[in-house]
Amino acid sequence: MDKFVIRGGNPLLGTIRVSGAKNSALPCMAAAILTEDEVVLENIPQVRDIATERELLVSMGAEVELGYGRAQHRTTINCRVLSDPTAKYEIVKTMRASSLVLGPLVARCGLARVAQPGGCAIGDRPIDLHLKGLERMGASIVQEHGYLEARAGKLHGAHIVFDRITVTGTEDLMMAATLAEGETIMENCAREPEVVDLAHLLSAMGARIAGAGETTIRVQGVDKLHGARHRIIPDRIEAGTFLVAGAITGGDLVVANCQPAHLSAIVSKLQASGARISALGPDSLRVRGEGALTSNDVSTEEYPGFPTDMQAQYMALATQAEGASTVTENIFENRFMHVGELVRMGASIKVDGRTATVRGKTPLSSAAVMCSDLRASASLVLAALVADGESILDRVYHMDRGYERIEEKLRGVGAQIRRIGDMFGAGRREAALEVPVP
Numbered sequence: 429m430d431k432f433v434i435r436g437g438n439p440l441l442g443t444i445r446v447s448g449a450k451n452s453a454l455p456c457m458a459a460a461i462l463t464e465d466e467v468v469l470e471n472i473p474q475v476r477d478i479a480t481e482r483e484l485l486v487s488m489g490a491e492v493e494l495g496y497g498r499a500q501h502r503t504t505i506n507c508r509v510l511s512d513p514t515a516k517y518e519i520v521k522t523m524r525a526s527s528l529v530l531g532p533l534v535a536r537c538g539l540a541r542v543a544q545p546g547g548c549a550i551g552d553r554p555i556d557l558h559l560k561g562l563e564r565m566g567a568s569i570v571q572e573h574g575y576l577e578a579r580a581g582k583l584h585g586a587h588i589v590f591d592r593i594t595v596t597g598t599e600d601l602m603m604a605a606t607l608a609e610g611e612t613i614m615e616n617c618a619r620e621p622e623v624v625d626l627a628h629l630l631s632a633m634g635a636r637i638a639g640a641g642e643t644t645i646r647v648q649g650v651d652k653l654h655g656a657r658h659r660i661i662p663d664r665i666e667a668g669t670f671l672v673a674g675a676i677t678g679g680d681l682v683v684a685n686c687q688p689a690h691l692s693a694i695v696s697k698l699q700a701s702g703a704r705i706s707a708l709g710p711d712s713l714r715v716r717g718e719g720a721l722t723s724n725d726v727s728t729e730e731y732p733g734f735p736t737d738m739q740a741q742y743m744a745l746a747t748q749a750e751g752a753s754t755v756t757e758n759i760f761e762n763r764f765m766h767v768g769e770l771v772r773m774g775a776s777i778k779v780d781g782r783t784a785t786v787r788g789k790t791p792l793s794s795a796a797v798m799c800s801d802l803r804a805s806a807s808l809v810l811a812a813l814v815a816d817g818e819s820i821l822d823r824v825y826h827m828d829r830g831y832e833r834i835e836e837k838l839r840g841v842g843a844q845i846r847r848i849g850d851m852f853g854a855g856r857r858e859a860a861l862e863v864p865v866p
């Protein structure tokens with residue numbers, strides 16, 4: 429398994445570029461199931477989850493080209509033939525977002541077999557809200573042998589009120605509703621930018637959607653959808669991670685190719701903690717970590733609140749801020765896996781239920797640490813960038829799921845970071861991610 433070796437102490441200086449949003453690309457790739465025509469998506473990030481989604485679509489019979497040639501970062505998907513509407517366990521177990529194919533498959537094929545995603549490091553990750561919504565739209569769902577089988581002659585419109593806000597639940601049912609008979613009204617929807625981006629693609633495919641990005645979404649079903657070309661929005665969590673990196677290392681970093689409007693909660697929290705952040709044109713932010721960082725409480729909320737996907741990264745920053753910061757995780761039940769590793773690097777953190785109290789500023793010392801999930805890995809990279817000495821981060825495949833070439837990007841702005849692979853290259857990123865450009 430690949431590892432990162434990071435020597436701390438360098439301020440990050442220069443320009444770092446943000447890739448396309450993994451959490452928009454995944455539902456948008458699933459949306460291609462809804463049409464027999466070709467769907468072309470630009471600005472696709474070169475991350476493992478995208479390769480997994482490609483494998484999933486191909487396993488169902490789709491044709492999926494995925495190229496990262498110079499400035500290409502494009503996928504062309506054709507789901508004319510879907511010979512096997514099944515999301516197999518071997519694939520789903522590596523990426524629970526596979527539940528995003530459930531709604532599109534039932535809507536397009538009248539049948540979907542999706543392995544139950546199971547939990548992951550950060551929580552149980554149920555999909556009951558997806559299933560309840562599909563049942564209200566007329567699907568019958570049985571569960572056996574670890575698979576969910578959903579069938580429907582033709583879905584019909586329904587009035588759905590989500591018991592709690594779910595991002596992929598909103599996306600899954602919005603996709604299903606595009607081909608349902610009649611109108612679907614969904615209330616208590618997620619308002620994330622990735623939901624809006626998906627709605628833009630679906631509308632370009634001929635869907636009739638109103639209210640994406642608000643708590644109530646209305647969808648008028650249509651008979652068919654056609655192909656489209658769409659550019660994926662920038663990854664706001666990658667951008668936020670880089671803003672923290674610039675602040676925590678006392679650097680002067682331009683975060684380019686981002687969407688500042690998606691970063692308001694992150695920027696205001698970092699500014700309150702002493703980071704100097706300014707806009708540099710429509711798609712770039714400049715972050716300077718000049719003065720001392722000061723403690724600040726953060727509580728994760730659904731968008732537009734402070735994102736749970738930035739909680740671990742903020743905690744790393746809080747270890748370098750003067751005073752006590754409380755970090756409260758309201759979305760997932762087990763998203764403090766990074767705490768133990770940060771403590772091993774010298775951080776002072778106490779967890780009580782859903783709240784961690786971080787006392788700073790504590791000097792961090794390098795250590796051999798273990799990555800446990802995507803965003804916890806990012807937290808450990810940030811800590812290692814300021815730790816005294818050389819840290820070894822193991823199981824960086826977690827990082828490769830959602831950050832494109834992160835070590836190259838960070839090295840490009842002065843970080844001392846390198847990837848060491850296993851002797852035989854079996855776990856090497858290139859082997860898993862590089863797909864020949866057609």
Ligand code: EPZ
Nearest residue numbers: 451525553554555556557558593594595596737759760802
């Ligand atoms: C999406 O996951 C993101 N993944 C996650 O990003 C992100 O952390 C999360 O939204 C919250 O913003 C993708 O978009 C692929 P939820 P999702 O459904 O949709 C509960 C990352 O790091 N819930 O919004 O799975 C659930 O347990 C990943 O990039 C139900 O109870 O999250 C959680 O407590 C991690 N029943 C809460 O709702 C359901 O049917 C929010 O989950 C669905 C969810």
